[in-house]
Structures are given as structure tokens and as C-alpha cells.
Amino acid sequence: MAGIWLDVLDEIARTCREHGRGDLLQTVREKRAQLLDPTLRVLVLGEPNQGKSQLVNAIVNAPVCPVGDGRTTVLPTVVRHAAVATATVVQGPPSIPGRPGGGTATVERTELPLDQIAAGVAGTLRRAGGGPAYVEIGLPRALLGAGLVLVDTPGADEVAALGGAAPAAALNRADAVLLVSDSTRELSVAELNVLLHLARSHSNVLVVQTKTDLAPDWRAVAERNRKHLAEAGVPAALVCVSAALRLRAAAADDRGLNAESGFPVLIARLQRDLAGKADVLARASVSLVARTVVEQLAAPLRAELASQQAERETGPMSRLHAAQREADELRRCSTRWQNTLADEMADLLSDIEYDLRDRTREILRMVDDAFDTADPLVAWETFEEWLRQSLVEAAEANHEWLVQRCDFAARRVAGNFARYGYDVLPPWSMSVPEDLGGRLPGMERPSIDRFTAAQKVFTGMKGSYGGLLMFGLAMTLAGMPMINPVSIGAGALFGGKSIRDESRQLLRRRQATVKSAIQRHVDDVFVRMTKECRDVTRQVQRMLRDHFTALTEELQEAIVASLRTAKQAADTDAAARDQRQREIRLKMTRLAALYEQAQQLTGARPAPATLEPRA
Known part of the structure; x- marks a missing residue:
């Protein structure tokens, strides 16, 4: 049954190797080993005092996780099947900068008496100077024997804190995630943010609403929580349970009270996930891995195309x-x-x-x-x-x-x-x-x-002759001779005038x-x-x-x-x-084909705007 999705996962690994992404290749290899493991690893998360430990106790019907006032879960608690009840503190080596954590050869395991489980979970038995540690509890339970593994984590209300809950219970190794929130209030903003973060990296997320026995209006709270999940776009179902009723029903062997506790629905969901891990759950996980890998591989290719476009404006x-x-x-x-x-x-x-x-x-x-x-x-x-x-x-x-x-x-x-x-x-x-x-x-x-002087004499004589003649004739009419003092004076006067006139005319001619x-x-x-x-x-x-x-x-x-x-x-x-762009577009086309192939495992279709290569 693993043939189809396993082939797709191996193709994703080859693609990571071709793109030189060793980190993604390691993640895919770990996911491959996880999906081939028949056990179903269920991670229980939530804010403090929401009933996570009591929920685990109710599922396995045993007080494996300490609860109550003043009891705090410091170390993650891994509950798995064992022929006899056992408790062990598992501690890895100290992390050294620049070198990966120690392997299994250096892991230290310390057996715990069953009456010291609470102290182990509280972290009081942890050795100084050691690396990450967790408590492993084995129980002879049929549900656990079928392959179910429960991981109770310390209370965390931030997305960043979830990734550091414990190396052994890291999110990327979980097959299913249960987010626990009690019925006394609606889902908080922090819890919705955690769910959005989980939905991007896990295909099987379930919201468990606990303590229904303490909240008379738990059904109205559950309805509002489902509305919040739908508005936030979180693809997670919601199950309402009461751990107190479950434990009381187990002690009294009361099936009606057990059904009222809501746990049959939760356990049926876990059994269905366990049975479908090799097919339905694996297909959804491979589809999610493909989305993550394709997005991370396509991002640098798109960035390179964008940078080439920018270089086109500033380059040769x-x-x-x-x-x-x-x-x-x-x-x-x-x-x-x-x-x-x-x-x-x-x-x-x-x-x-x-x-x-x-x-x-x-x-x-x-x-x-x-x-x-x-x-x-x-x-x-x-x-x-x-x-x-x-x-x-x-x-x-x-x-x-x-x-x-x-x-x-x-x-x-x-x-x-x-x-x-x-x-x-x-x-x-x-x-x-x-x-x-x-x-x-x-x-x-x-x-x-x-x-000249001669011209003046000649001009004067011409002018004086006219005056002498004119006045002389006039005087003769009066019985006087023509030449007389008056005619001589007139001749002299006319001669002088003629000289002056001629002199002025000559001056004007010279000037002209x-x-x-x-x-x-x-x-x-x-x-x-x-x-x-x-x-x-x-x-x-x-x-x-x-x-x-x-x-x-x-x-x-x-x-x-x-x-x-x-x-x-x-x-x-x-x-x-152009050669590089052709190579990038070919890689983008292959990534799109790989993504579409992975989405076909769950019957989903890819979003063209997200997966198709961009020019």
C-alpha cells in the first residue's frame, strides 16, 4: 500500500538532491522513516493547566502523568506499549556548537521506580550538564500495543515554544497533534496562531476541548470554537471530552458514563488514524511535505528570475x-x-x-x-x-x-x-x-x-557797375550828371555786396x-x-x-x-x-509536476498562481 506515496516521497528526495538542498533531503529521509514506522506518534500540546496530562491518563486509563496543584510537566512524557509497566529517564549528550547532537550510543537511560514518575516528569532527577531529556513510560495497554504512542509536552502558549518542547517529541516527528483547550473559555488568539502554525506543517491536527464536566455551556463554547476555526481557515476537527468522567467510568465500568465523556469518539479517531497511517495519513503527509519542499525549492528560483530581470535593467x-x-x-x-x-x-x-x-x-x-x-x-x-x-x-x-x-x-x-x-x-x-x-x-x-584778389576785383567791378549805372540814370532825371558822388557811393556799396555774396557762395561750394x-x-x-x-x-x-x-x-x-x-x-x-532561464523554467515545471503528483495522492489540485514558474 505504500508504493504510490513512497515513490512520490523518493522522487521528492531525488529532487532535493538535484537542487543541492541537503537539509531538505535529511527532512524527507526522516519523514520517510517516520511514515514507514507502523506506530502512530501523537503529540499533545496546549497551554498550561488545560488538562493535557489528565487527557493522556484518561486515554490509557492509568495515572502515568502527574496532575494536580503544584505539579508541573517539565520534561516531555512518552507513553508507549510495554509488557510490564516501566519508567525511564532518557537523557542525550550536551549539545556542542558546530557539531550535531550525540547519537544513540551516547544516550543515557535511567530506570525509575513507578512511584518516582512525578519527580522524573518534574525534572528533579535530571543530571546536571546533560543534554535534552524526556521520560519514557511503558504500559501494557491494547491501544498502545496496536501502535499508539502518546507524547505529553510541557505547557507552551507561543508558536516558537512548540518547536523546542523536546528533541524526542519534536513537531516534525509527530504523526498527529492534539491541541488541548478546556471548556471554560473559547480558543485564545495564541491558540489560534499555534493551530495556524501546525496546519502548515502537519496534515493531522485535532483540537480537544477538555473539562466538559466543569462547564455547563461547553456545547456553546464548542460551537463558537468551531466557528473560530472556520474563520481562521484551520482545517482541524474539534472533539469535546471529559477526562474525569472517563476515569470514573473506567473505575465503575460504566459504558454510558464513558460515552458521555466523549472519549470513544477521540479513541475511534486515533484508531482510525493508526489504521490509516500507511495510506490516508501517509498520503496527506507526503502531500504536505511536497508543498513545503516545492515552496522552498521554488523560492530561490523565482528570486533568481527576479534578479535576472533586475540585472537586465542594470546589466549589459x-x-x-x-x-x-x-x-x-x-x-x-x-x-x-x-x-x-x-x-x-x-x-x-x-x-x-x-x-x-x-x-x-x-x-x-x-x-x-x-x-x-x-x-x-x-x-x-x-x-x-x-x-x-x-x-x-x-x-x-x-x-x-x-x-x-x-x-x-x-x-x-x-x-x-x-x-x-x-x-x-x-x-x-x-x-x-x-x-x-x-x-x-x-x-x-x-x-x-x-x-583770389583778382576775382574779388572783378566781382566788385561787376557789382559796382550796376549800382553806378542804376543810380546815375536816376540822377540824370533830376538834372544831375550820371557820375556824381551819390552814384559813385552806390556803385561802391553794390560792389562790396557782390564780393560778399560771391565769397559766401564759394564757401558753401567748398563745404559741399x-x-x-x-x-x-x-x-x-x-x-x-x-x-x-x-x-x-x-x-x-x-x-x-x-x-x-x-x-x-x-x-x-x-x-x-x-x-x-x-x-x-x-x-x-x-x-x-536565456540559457539559465530555460533551466530555471524547466526546474519550475518539474517542481510543478512533482507538486501536482503529490497533491493527487489526496485528490487535491495545485494552485496555478503558486506553483507555475514565473517569467
Whole structure:
């Protein structure tokens, strides 16, 4: 009958060995030996003063476990079958850090008189310096002879305390667990937590509600306890008993009182578990072992899949994506810096030309203001020096601004490369030429008409003739001769006016001539300086273009090399990761199949979300 579940258990052991889990393999081997043992080991747990020891006494109908006020169970008590009543204190060797506990060869057994069982259970006979100990009691009982072994444990109200009750009565070696709670109250939170802990590791858990003889409303308490168990999701049945009634019925051989005690139901359950250990109980235990083993084996595999997914975001693949983003960013940067350079140079030419035009216009306005009153014949030497100096200053200021704007344009273009983290400005040596004044075209002195003495005499004679004639004729009408003092004075007056008018006209012509000549000269200077500025700007533009083109190519080579390296690393890593993921998924699939096979022993189906391998 053990063939089916035993094959599954052996497959679980092989799986533990394949996964390198020696601890789980040892647990499975111990479970295999336990399930092949025909005895049914029943562990009795509960909080203090709940009637555990009296329950054991009532089951075997013998006062093997001390009860009563002031009597405390310190050492676990193992009650098994024996031909004659015996009592033994079994004590193992002291535990040594880094070395497992002693084997059977070093276990010390001390026989006890039957009247000292209470002292043995209380731990007063335990030798100092020894290891874990327990009391073993043998009784000639048919129920025990059938294979039932009862283990009474010290009172414990914490989940952590249950695992340390006793090495000989450890939870993982129990075939069935009885949690004892009296009928005077409902199950406590601590007891429900203990039951939840037990249900995860044991397939056969039973809640025994004792002392029904002391609680008139024990049926209502039992109903509420069943409700608590259902709400908590604990798959444990509840049996209500009275040890006092059981012992009294045994002493009086009263079957009715025995049935009222509830023990026939409990003993029938234990006998059914004992008879079904090799089949039903073993199947449920193997199914639970499979769940535990599969969960522990699958957890690191899922964690590895999750870590591989995280490494995918930060490993070679992420570096490949980063290199691709860098290549794309460099292409965008190349477009940006070329557009920036073209825009800056166009703006520079426009601004420099406007600046030079504004400076020359200011000079021309000053020339117009000056020669509206000044005579070129008198002020030309001084004015020529001022004009030359003003044009040189304008050219130098314009050229200095050209240098500043070129430097600004270079920095604007270099700003597109700021993310690459180093200085990308070209070697800059542009400055204002020291011989800029010598590059300006010279100005020849314009041809200026002078008002000579002969021109003045001739002009005066023409003007005086008209006055003399006009006044002389007028005087002849009055009977006076044409030439008289009045006509002579009028002629002299008209001659002087003619000289003055002609002198002013000549001055205005000289001023207009000089202004026109200066304007032509300033235009020549503007055209030449504009040509030089355009030439300088084009040279700077070509120099910046060549510099940043070489820089772009250098960065491109570095990024392409990084991209190639990242691609190779990503391909290698992806291949290794895919291979490992296939191995993990295969192991997860096998674990899922093993779990499903184990669950089929009890007719249960696995939960897909829990057992199927995750991507």
C-alpha cells in the first residue's frame, strides 16, 4: 500500500538532491522513516493547566502523568506499549556548537521506580550538564500495543515554544497533534496562531476541548470554537471530552458514563488514524511535505528570475541601450551645433555691419555739423587728422566687437557638447590687428576753390557797375550828371555786396565739396572694413566648423566602439541569461509536476498562481 506515496516521497528526495538542498533531503529521509514506522506518534500540546496530562491518563486509563496543584510537566512524557509497566529517564549528550547532537550510543537511560514518575516528569532527577531529556513510560495497554504512542509536552502558549518542547517529541516527528483547550473559555488568539502554525506543517491536527464536566455551556463554547476555526481557515476537527468522567467510568465500568465523556469518539479517531497511517495519513503527509519542499525549492528560483530581470535593467543590456541613446544624442548634437554655428555667424555679420554703419554715420553727422560753419581752407589740416583718428577708432571698436562676438559664437556652439564633460573650445588666438589704421585707405585733399584778389576785383567791378549805372540814370532825371558822388557811393556799396555774396557762395561750394569727398572716403572705409570683417567671419566659421567636426568624429568613434562592446556583452549576457532561464523554467515545471503528483495522492489540485514558474 505504500508504493504510490513512497515513490512520490523518493522522487521528492531525488529532487532535493538535484537542487543541492541537503537539509531538505535529511527532512524527507526522516519523514520517510517516520511514515514507514507502523506506530502512530501523537503529540499533545496546549497551554498550561488545560488538562493535557489528565487527557493522556484518561486515554490509557492509568495515572502515568502527574496532575494536580503544584505539579508541573517539565520534561516531555512518552507513553508507549510495554509488557510490564516501566519508567525511564532518557537523557542525550550536551549539545556542542558546530557539531550535531550525540547519537544513540551516547544516550543515557535511567530506570525509575513507578512511584518516582512525578519527580522524573518534574525534572528533579535530571543530571546536571546533560543534554535534552524526556521520560519514557511503558504500559501494557491494547491501544498502545496496536501502535499508539502518546507524547505529553510541557505547557507552551507561543508558536516558537512548540518547536523546542523536546528533541524526542519534536513537531516534525509527530504523526498527529492534539491541541488541548478546556471548556471554560473559547480558543485564545495564541491558540489560534499555534493551530495556524501546525496546519502548515502537519496534515493531522485535532483540537480537544477538555473539562466538559466543569462547564455547563461547553456545547456553546464548542460551537463558537468551531466557528473560530472556520474563520481562521484551520482545517482541524474539534472533539469535546471529559477526562474525569472517563476515569470514573473506567473505575465503575460504566459504558454510558464513558460515552458521555466523549472519549470513544477521540479513541475511534486515533484508531482510525493508526489504521490509516500507511495510506490516508501517509498520503496527506507526503502531500504536505511536497508543498513545503516545492515552496522552498521554488523560492530561490523565482528570486533568481527576479534578479535576472533586475540585472537586465542594470546589466549589459542597459549599457547597450545607454550606448544607443548616446549615439542618437550625438546625431542630434551634430545637427544642433551646425545650426547654432550657421545662425550665430549670420547674426554676427548682420550686427557687425550695422555697428560699423552706425559708427560711420555718426562720423558723417559730426562732419556735417562741423562744415556747416567751418571753412575747409582754414580747418582742413586739423579736421583731416580728426577724421583719420575717428575712422581708426571706429574700425578698432568694430573689430574688437567682432572678436568678442566670435568668441561668444564659439562658446555657444561648444555649449552643445557640455554633456560630454570636458573643454571643447578651440584654441583661440584672435585679436584686434595692431596695424588696423594702416589698412584704411588714405584720403586725398579735395580740390577747393579759393577767392583770389583778382576775382574779388572783378566781382566788385561787376557789382559796382550796376549800382553806378542804376543810380546815375536816376540822377540824370533830376538834372544831375550820371557820375556824381551819390552814384559813385552806390556803385561802391553794390560792389562790396557782390564780393560778399560771391565769397559766401564759394564757401558753401567748398563745404559741399568737402562733405561729398568725406562721404565718399567714409564709404570706401566702410566697404573695405566690411570686406575684412566678412573675410574674418568666414575664416572663423571654417575654423569652428573644422574643429567641431573633428570633435564630433572623435566622439562618434568612441561611442561606436562603446556600442560595439556593449552589443557584444549584451549578446553574451542575453545568451547566458536565456540559457539559465530555460533551466530555471524547466526546474519550475518539474517542481510543478512533482507538486501536482503529490497533491493527487489526496485528490487535491495545485494552485496555478503558486506553483507555475514565473517569467
